[in-house]
Amino acid sequence: ISKALFIVALSFAYFSKALTGTYMKSSITQIERRFDLSSTHIGLIDGSFEMGNLLFLAMVSHFGAKLHRPRLIAVGCFLMAVGAFLTGLTHFFMGRYKYDTVIQVFQNDSVNIAACVDPLKTVEVPEVQIEESGSNMWIYVFLGNALRGIGETPVTPLGISYIDDFAKAENSPFYIACLQTITLLGPMFGFLLGSYCAKLYVDIGYVDLESVTITPKDARWVGAWWMGFLVSSGLLLISSIPFWFLPRSLPKQEGEEVKPTPARETVDGTEDALNSNHNLKLTEIAKGFLPSLKRLLGTPAYFLLLCGSILKFNSFIGLLTFKAKYMEQQFGQSASRANFLIGVLNLPAVAVGIFLGGLLMKRYKLSVVSGAQLSFATSFMAYLLLLLQFGTKCDNIPVAGLTISYNGSWIAALIDETLFAECNSDCSCSAEEWDPVCADSGITYISPCMAGCLGSSGYGKNTVFHNCSCVSASYPAGSTTSVKLGQCPHAKDCSRSFTSYMAISVLSSFINSLGATPGYMVIIRCISSELKSLALGIQTLATRTLGGIPAPVYFGALIDSTCLKWSIKKCGGRGACRIYNSDMYRYPTVEMNAITLQQQHV
Structure with missing residues (x-):
């Protein structure tokens, strides 16, 4: 047992x-x-x-x-x-x-x-959000x-x-x-x-x-x-x-004999007393x-x-x-x-x-x-x-200012200046933000501000931002200028x-x-x-x-x-x-x- x-x-x-x-x-x-x-x-x-x-x-x-x-x-x-x-x-x-x-x-x-x-x-944010909790x-x-x-x-x-x-x-x-x-x-x-x-x-x-x-x-x-x-x-x-x-x-399983061998002596030559003396000193x-x-x-x-x-x-x-x-x-x-x-x-x-x-x-x-x-x-x-x-x-997700430029071309080397473009130059955006939004074109913008959005509708997860100048600058030919919350998914x-x-x-x-x-x-x-x-x-x-x-x-x-x-x-x-x-x-x-x-x- x-x-x-x-x-x-x-x-x-x-x-x-x-x-x-x-x-x-x-x-x-x-x-x-x-x-x-x-x-x-x-x-x-x-x-x-x-x-x-x-x-x-x-x-x-x-x-x-x-x-x-x-x-x-x-x-x-x-x-x-x-x-x-x-x-x-x-x-x-x-x-x-x-x-x-x-x-x-x-x-x-x-x-x-x-x-x-x-x-x-411009909005007063509670102090608890400024502190670094834990x-x-x-x-x-x-x-x-x-x-x-x-x-x-x-x-x-x-x-x-x-x-x-x-x-x-x-x-x-x-x-x-x-x-x-x-x-x-x-x-x-x-x-x-x-x-x-x-x-x-x-x-x-x-x-x-x-x-x-x-x-x-x-x-x-x-x-x-x-x-x-x-x-x-x-x-x-x-x-x-x-x-x-x-x-x-x-006990050993039946059929397996325990044979006494020299290996049952410790390295310093003393007898191994493990089975006879359980109180062996450390x-x-x-x-x-x-x-x-x-x-x-x-x-x-x-x-x-x-x-x-x-x-x-x-x-x-x-x-x-x-x-x-x-x-x-x-x-x-x-x-x-x-x-x-x-x-x-x-x-x-x-x-x-x-x-x-x-x-x-x-x-x-x-x-x-x-x-x-x-x-x-x-x-x-x-x-x-x-x-x-x-x-x-899988290829990189198209992210404006990070993996592609705002005009849609791929970026060979990332520098801080690529995060900004003429379409969002008047928006006072912060390069430290990460609040991604996704355009119908499949391009992700690191924030609604970086997308140059001027308005929104809905609330919570269903918020949609409208009149985004960077979206219209990249795809002016009849494309929607709206973006939704979240990063765009990978290609199919x-x-x-x-x-x-x-x-x-x-x-x-x-x-x-x-x-x-x-x-x-x-x-x-x-x-x-x-x-x-x-x-x-x-x-x-x-x-x-x-x-x-x-x-x-x-x-x-x-x-x-x-x-x-x-x-x-x-x-x-x-x-x-x-x-x-x-x-x-x-x-x-x-x-x-x-x-x-x-x-x-x-």
Whole structure:
């Protein structure tokens, strides 16, 4: 019963922590906009999870193998629950979300707004809209994510080594593959939860939704990002309960003899008293840490696999962190739809790939060398498929003054002067505004003022601006001079490119994950049994430190370099990006992943 209970409990813990982690990834765009941060800063926040791992992972992996592993896992799950709760609680420390719009001042009144006169400069705005509400609250998100990283440290290395200790050698890969497959339900539900919450307005229940003039596809939209963290916190808390009642160790499965070997002596030559003395002092355990680490890193096969894992993890983390955002910016998808598609298409393909990889190991009893070859072959095929994604793209949205000039010609290089034209020179417009409006011609203007609009009708989301001089200047031959709220959508042929992108992405996910379990088992089988927990811990530590921490930051910095229009914080300074150069955005996202995968094969 204890064996089955442990596998079920560990599966649920893996499910819960994976759900929380991927929900964080799915909420990147929402958090970025809510706290008005750049992609570089949001990458730093995302990397705080790995920073928490860095602090304790090596010690937990080493000492944990010699202590009560199930109870350490229980403590870890509880800490993750507290971290997720703190992250979601940040929302309640902040004021209501306010976005820049000319409609905001007039609320639901059907007033004729002469945007060209810039009414925001002539109407007295309440002081609360000038203040920067909760500008530093992102620190609590950073700390909550770091605490979640600390709590995750004992779960993976101690859980896997606990299973491998009581299972038969031929059954261990299958158990681990099943565990990883069940775990992938977590990311699926994490992205689906992210999709649902992204549809809901951030202050749902506190504001009249009829007064909200933006839609989920708007660059200013912020979903109810906080809600999913409260849900995941409850799941993590529940997952910690069963581990308190599990024994320190389990008997080996029938048919598997435990043979006494010299490896059951510690590195400093003293007898391993783990099974006979549960009160072994930590100082005695610590004596063997550095010799064990030296012995582990001196294993050539393990060291090479470790280097490959670091490179691959860089690619994986960078892609996963900004994948939904890439789909939003490159193909015009909403955050909700992007998260939904990742959850129902990409992740099931990954789950099937991991399960089949474990099944291949069990059915054909693949050796360490065969497992390594399978892992290499699948990674290389995924690399080739990734290169195909260069051909799936959408053109930049025509935005007057940013991607095209006011007379309709494409802009080669962006300068501040291109934002203004003769048609809006008398409007006293601000270049810092981002309140986009769309003309029937498909051209987006960054604000009604920049479009030179002299009047309006309707209110709220249904406001239409009329007599826009820049629209009539670009298309004088009988075209309407009206614009409506919101950014213009991508061209119709963009949907075909997006379909091709998703097909390649799903196939690449399946092939790459097919080699995940064989690669994982190679690491376990190429080292001696008493170093197993330490090896898994060091691998997780190295990949998280050299991949998980820097990857979101430098991917975010590269993405920031493609920004065309930044928001400006009310207290001054650069905020979140409103629109990117689609052509340039494609290169850091696809090219960096291709480079890291290529280096791994070399």
